[in-house]
Amino acid sequence: MASELIINVAPWETRVALLENGTAVEFHVERAGRPGHVGNIYKGKVVRVLPGMQAAFVDIGLERTAFLYVTDVYDHLTEFEHMLGRAECSDEPDGLVCIHEDEADAKLHYTPPPFRIEDLLHEGQEILVQVTKEPVGSKGARVTSHVSLPGRHLVLMPTMNHVGISRRIEDETERARLKEIICSLRPKGMGFIARTASEGASKSDLQAEMDFLLRLWKNIQQKATSLPIPSLVYEDLDITLRAVRDLFTGDVERLVVDSRQSYERIIHFIDTFAFDLKPKVELYSEPLPIFDAFGIEMDMSRALGKKVWLKSGGYIVIESTEALTAIDVNTGKFVGKRHLEDTILKTNLEAAKEIAYQLRLRNIGGLIIIDFIDMADVSSREKVFKTLKDALKKDKCKT
Numbered sequence: 001m002a003s004e005l006i007i008n009v010a011p012w013e014t015r016v017a018l019l020e021n022g023t024a025v026e027f028h029v030e031r032a033g034r035p036g037h038v039g040n041i042y043k044g045k046v047v048r049v050l051p052g053m054q055a056a057f058v059d060i061g062l063e064r065t066a067f068l069y070v071t072d073v074y075d076h077l078t079e080f081e082h083m084l085g086r087a088e089c090s091d092e093p094d095g096l097v098c099i100h101e102d103e104a105d106a107k108l109h110y111t112p113p114p115f116r117i118e119d120l121l122h123e124g125q126e127i128l129v130q131v132t133k134e135p136v137g138s139k140g141a142r143v144t145s146h147v148s149l150p151g152r153h154l155v156l157m158p159t160m161n162h163v164g165i166s167r168r169i170e171d172e173t174e175r176a177r178l179k180e181i182i183c184s185l186r187p188k189g190m191g192f193i194a195r196t197a198s199e200g201a202s203k204s205d206l207q208a209e210m211d212f213l214l215r216l217w218k219n220i221q222q223k224a225t226s227l228p229i230p231s232l233v234y235e236d237l238d239i240t241l242r243a244v245r246d247l248f249t250g251d252v253e254r255l256v257v258d259s260r261q262s263y264e265r266i267i268h269f270i271d272t273f274a275f276d277l278k279p280k281v282e283l284y285s286e287p288l289p290i291f292d293a294f295g296i297e298m299d300m301s302r303a304l305g306k307k308v309w310l311k312s313g314g315y316i317v318i319e320s321t322e323a324l325t326a327i328d329v330n331t332g333k334f335v336g337k338r339h340l341e342d343t344i345l346k347t348n349l350e351a352a353k354e355i356a357y358q359l360r361l362r363n364i365g366g367l368i369i370i371d372f373i374d375m376a377d378v379s380s381r382e383k384v385f386k387t388l389k390d391a392l393k394k395d396k397c398k399t
Contacts (some may be wrong), residue, residue: 003252009259016243030239039236046125061230065139070117072144074159082360137322153198156213160191170195258290299327314347324367356391
């Protein structure tokens with residue numbers, strides 16, 4: 001599958017599109033002067049503990065207080081290991097968990113902890129947290145004290161005594177090799193995830209990145225001790241360098257950017273972290289806007305639209321609120337040539353694939369409710385479910 005990474009830099013915003021066979025499958029945008037908060041680390045203060053919700057509100061200096069669930073509270077390593085019930089670099093098959101997400105926000109999935117929020121936090125307590133979800137509407141940011149620091153090959157999880165391998169690395173020999181290297185290099189108690197880009201990486205490259213991430217974490221800890229409350233302790237990379245770090249994998253044939261300044265920043269970043277990718281970076285200087293040249297603007301107009309038409313004549317309607325995203329499927333102009341059940345099944349199958357594509361393209365997460373057209377036949381419902389499940393496998397987000 002031919003993949004390309006296209007970056008458009010304008011004075012008011014930067015846009016990033018990942019193409020597969022010429023079609024945009026991921027789209028990210030960052031407005032000038034309005035950078036996102038996800039990935040940033042803050043020194044905050046607990047302002048309210050909610051035993052009934054097993055959560056707390058934390059002041060991190062943003063307009064609204066952040067929300068922290070009990071499952072995102074790190075007490076200390078011994079208790080946290082007990083909570084997860086995981087062994088350190090176990091040689092048993094279950095000792096190595098295949099992390100579904102290989103991005104910076106990859107998290108372990110565990111059962112509810114045997115701790116209560118009121119036993120872990122109290123009002124006025126200082127706490128170091130990382131934003132995992134942007135503020136939406138009247139809701140504050142979602143935060144966690146389980147910090148994760150992504151590099152190109154590895155993700156450092158200093159509060160998790162665990163080693164994980166991206167599920168996208170399918171070769172068992174390579175998985176075992178990476179596990180062995182990471183377990184032999186990592187300091188005791190430090191967790192790491194091997195990202196997709198780590199496939200084939202040398203031990204020296206992994207060691208160098210591990211050392212870099214550990215130094216970064218040490219600097220964050222030291223900086224946090226001297227800052228007032230609330231304060232921004234660590235700011236994640238901007239969208240251009242995040243795209244290089246997180247999306248510019250080995251299977252991407254080229255990266256094209258239309259800003260010389262950004263091109264030079266990318267080259268400098270790659271010289272440090274991924275020298276082998278340098279020949280794949282191109283500076284676009286043609287008069288035709290880069291998104292028009294690659295046919296991306298049309299895909300973007302679809303991504304921003306509330307109604308998305310299906311090839312059969314049906315359509316889906318996507319509406320997002322603070323609480324959830326609702327998707328409605330309709331037959332529209334499609335009436336079919338046979339009986340109604342066939343028409344509905346065909347529309348639902350086509351909608352399932354399009355919905356998975358749209359969720360990835362629009363970077364939609366959280367609670368998603370899909371209202372497919374009702375089907376009486378059980379086998380038809382199972383076909384639609386399987387189609388949706390298979391289509392969602394292309395998305396890095398856990399479903």
